[in-house]
Amino acid sequence: MPPSTAPRSWKEKQRQEREALILQAAEEVFCEKGYHEASIDEIAARVGIAKGTVYLHFPSKEDLLAALFRRDTEQVIAEVEAIAAVPGRSAREKLEEILHLLYGELFKKRTRLFYSMYNSPEMGALLAKKEQMHAHWEQLTSRLEGLLAEGQAAGEFNPELPTSVMLSLFLNLVSVRGYERLVVREGLAPAEVARYLAHIYFKGIAAEH
Amino acid sequence: MPPSTAPRSWKEKQRQEREALILQAAEEVFCEKGYHEASIDEIAARVGIAKGTVYLHFPSKEDLLAALFRRDTEQVIAEVEAIAAVPGRSAREKLEEILHLLYGELFKKRTRLFYSMYNSPEMGALLAKKEQMHAHWEQLTSRLEGLLAEGQAAGEFNPELPTSVMLSLFLNLVSVRGYERLVVREGLAPAEVARYLAHIYFKGIAAEH
Amino acid sequence: MPPSTAPRSWKEKQRQEREALILQAAEEVFCEKGYHEASIDEIAARVGIAKGTVYLHFPSKEDLLAALFRRDTEQVIAEVEAIAAVPGRSAREKLEEILHLLYGELFKKRTRLFYSMYNSPEMGALLAKKEQMHAHWEQLTSRLEGLLAEGQAAGEFNPELPTSVMLSLFLNLVSVRGYERLVVREGLAPAEVARYLAHIYFKGIAAEH
């Protein structure tokens, strides 16, 4: 009997699965309509449960969004950690892979809402209120900042650039409008776009020879 | 006595001033709370007028936002055109100045809402509905794309990069979260940030020697 | 200088003409849209004057309606009186002519709104509030009741029928829906309809032989 990770029972498992389904539906609806236009009713309907049931899992609409944010951030963090943990690769190689990750399949499923939410003024209040969200985001960004600093220390990246500026720009390489313009409208492959962006970015921050 | 450009006199002047005040207040509130959380009541209260008066100038909340978008885009377009029209400067120099413009004083006053709105999923519907908004935005982006193509043709920028990718990244150099992180939180000067970003960006897209 | 009936001057004449124009427009709009859907703005626009000007003539929307009611009732009363005053005709002949009057050209111009208003529950409050309106209406109905009583006394009409019942039915011979059904939809001539209605009504109330 594995003590902590395993659910207390079958009930608990059911519960988590349902929670995942709700988050899934919520992501879809938030993505399609935005936070305010999305209604709990529609989310519940997509899962096939009653509205009240959503409230058994998430105490409010805000918390539902926060949970979504948390889930997505944690997944991204996990993947980033995995990439960062691989030994024998340069910071640039790691960051490049992370960029491909963010811009690739993941973008469709996780990062899109996430990014568009993060830029919306409507989320300002939320981010301020939910300390948790901010903390998660900081965990991710500080990990990335660590990689950038690592690259600078290793002589890969220009040491005169403030790491925070490099970080900020790295985060902005991925954007919803950019994705729409380049991938959806112009038909470029995500991987291709990511390659171009990486090319520009890493050339831009490369150490002066 | 200017016959046609001048408003029909005092009444018209009053009207335009009032309209500007409403747009000003709307910008503030939309910026602080986002479109949905902003209420016409609050906007009116900040101007010190009655709710109904807002509707004498803008037929709906949506139209108010569109007018704001229009006003801001037009101002940015005007400034961009002015910069682009100066002869004897390279595309890079022009774009660099535009970046400083976008990141400088203007950012606080005009571009902030604008950028954050543009990234919000909630605006999707609006942008689709208000053809006008889309058209204005396209006018701006195509002007920038022109400058980038010009730089490529002149051998300044890497001709192998798709112009649209360069454009997309140029637009993403400026971001609300970036501004908050670097300027508000870390205390960097906007001009300094703009200089770093320009350095990275233009080095990144520079023609291979 | 004629003392009372004549307007004090040219100004007064202008005033009355304008008032008539407003009533005219109000009648049209009330007729088309009903009291609540009609807006002072539209009425003013049809006259070609400003909204505020309407209030120089009528202190409120309610009063405007009351004035309209008064104007129409007075005109109908005048015509009814004229018909009733002609000597040498039976009560039936007089009432028949009144019916033709109400159902004919007049219906289009004056009585329509009037009738539909009178049946609307929305007018209940108004009628209660504006004593004047009630008084005018009573003047008209009592005149008609007088003719009916006269006919009964003369042996033309069945004396066993309560005069008020005869009156009530006489008033209901004319109706907006009836007009619409018979004249507008089925294409019968108003005079023809009036003739049929008169035939039925007067045969129905005729004295038993």
Place this chain on the structure above:
Amino acid sequence: MPPSTAPRSWKEKQRQEREALILQAAEEVFCEKGYHEASIDEIAARVGIAKGTVYLHFPSKEDLLAALFRRDTEQVIAEVEAIAAVPGRSAREKLEEILHLLYGELFKKRTRLFYSMYNSPEMGALLAKKEQMHAHWEQLTSRLEGLLAEGQAAGEFNPELPTSVMLSLFLNLVSVRGYERLVVREGLAPAEVARYLAHIYFKGIAAEH
């Protein structure tokens, strides 16, 4: 245990009762104040429920009115059909009973609003929009017209009178103002009034001997 006619149990029953209560209150308020002056708030208050609850049953104020209209028309139709279906009675006898029905107890409960609405110009738009309402009304009138034609064919009624004229007048025998004048103000018994009206009407349309 009736399988299909019975509601899905207690819940459904509750629902229908609540719906009936809302319709009841709506009828009262619409009757007293007319459509526009009636507010959903007041209707809800009279039922003792929250405003939002009304919207769980009727999607809009307009639909609430339409449902009311439908309920009333259907009830009248049902009663009319029942009367018309009885064999061995003349058309006149049937129509006379229908008249008593419309003028009697039913008038207070169902037909009053109905009649006054139908004559109001404000309802024009509604009737045009809600096809359903028009259809119901037509069903009722065509049933009555059928009885009138039947009477003509049987030699009871004057065959030279257009059936539509007879129908129109039959409908106008009942009226809100007439009821108020004769029953409320003059204290006549509804049945008595109906008897008088029937006397006049059927004598008026009787076949010439």
Place this chain on the structure above:
DNA sequence: CATGAATGAGTGTTCATTCAT
């Protein structure tokens, strides 16, 4: 007098949240 900009109370409607079943 005429104007029409300004007002602000009033209303239909939505929807996150609660709670009795």
Place this chain on the structure above:
DNA sequence: TATGAATGAACACTCATTCAT
């Protein structure tokens, strides 16, 4: 635990009425 009916606060929008010009 799941349900979904009920709630009620919130908000966009309208329009009769007023009043400074």
